[in-house]
Amino acid sequence: MALAISTAGQAQTPARSATRATAPASAAAPALLVLGDSLSAEYGIARGAGWVTLLQDRLRQERFDYSVVNASISGETTIGGKTRLPDLLSRHRPAIVVIELGANDALRGLPLQTTEANLRNLVTTAQKAGASVLLIGMRIPPNYGQDYTEKFVSLYPRLAGEYKVRLVPFFLDQVIARQDWFQPDRIHPTAAAQPALLDTVWPQLKPLLKRGTAK
Numbered sequence: 001m002a003l004a005i006s007t008a009g010q011a012q013t014p015a016r017s018a019t020r021a022t023a024p025a026s027a028a029a030p031a032l033l034v035l036g037d038s039l040s041a042e043y044g045i046a047r048g049a050g051w052v053t054l055l056q057d058r059l060r061q062e063r064f065d066y067s068v069v070n071a072s073i074s075g076e077t078t079i080g081g082k083t084r085l086p087d088l089l090s091r092h093r094p095a096i097v098v099i100e101l102g103a104n105d106a107l108r109g110l111p112l113q114t115t116e117a118n119l120r121n122l123v124t125t126a127q128k129a130g131a132s133v134l135l136i137g138m139r140i141p142p143n144y145g146q147d148y149t150e151k152f153v154s155l156y157p158r159l160a161g162e163y164k165v166r167l168v169p170f171f172l173d174q175v176i177a178r179q180d181w182f183q184p185d186r187i188h189p190t191a192a193a194q195p196a197l198l199d200t201v202w203p204q205l206k207p208l209l210k211r212g213t214a215k
Contacts, residue, residue, distance in 0.1 A: 029067040031092040032059075035081050035122070036072035036100030036136070039171060039197070043074050044183045045190065051197040055205075058198060064209045069094065077104045078118030085122060089129040096208050097126040098201070100136040100171060102155070106144060112151050119155065123163050132208045133165040136201065138172075166204045174200050 034040055034052050042050035056068040069092050071084065081101045088094075099122050105115040119135075126133050137156030140149055160167035172189070174196040175181050181193035189197060 030095035032066040033094035037076040038074035040072035049191040051194040097131045103138045136168040
């Protein structure tokens with residue numbers, strides 16, 4: 001089960017189309033952009049069943065008027081996110097950017113310095129565009145070596161502290177112990193696990209939300 005922590009895009013399928021609004025909001029509602037990998041791209045589950053779609057429902061229930069834009073792609077790395085983010089910011093002008101990337105960097109053996117530099121770029125680019133940032137952390141299994149594993153895990157809290165952004169320490173925290181919440185690949189959470197993913201993100205996201213923020 002530890003494998004599920006680190007291989008968020010190993011099984012390859014055609015990428016879900018990125019940059020889609022999960023549900024209609026008011027025309028002037030500010031955007032909330034989710035930039036992630038397969039864990040946020042509804043890999044292996046029905047479209048509309050993922051935690052990002054559930055987030056739009058939660059926002060409506062809580063009377064927060066945001067338009068959620070899911071720009072997640074299966075297999076995405078931090079360098080891919082860095083490449084795509086400027087255009088996403090230009091098109092959607094999001095008030096909030098949720099960054100859920102990094103696990104596939106480890107899978108592909110990218111140097112930690114590269115992952116760190118890319119995450120820094122993602123955070124600072126979003127901040128310079130006027131967006132609040134939520135950073136979602138991941139962990140990797142010990143077979144990558146203790147030094148690499150510890151340094152990878154420490155990237156997220158260190159960057160969150162440095163740039164004063166909110167942090168979800170471990171995205172799969174409420175899911176990893178439930179084997180029945182993983183697909184047969186033992187990598188990707190099932191539809192049944194998606195509410196738990198949202199519940200992991202929500203406490204850190206909610207303080208960034210504002211009512212009556214329509215542009």
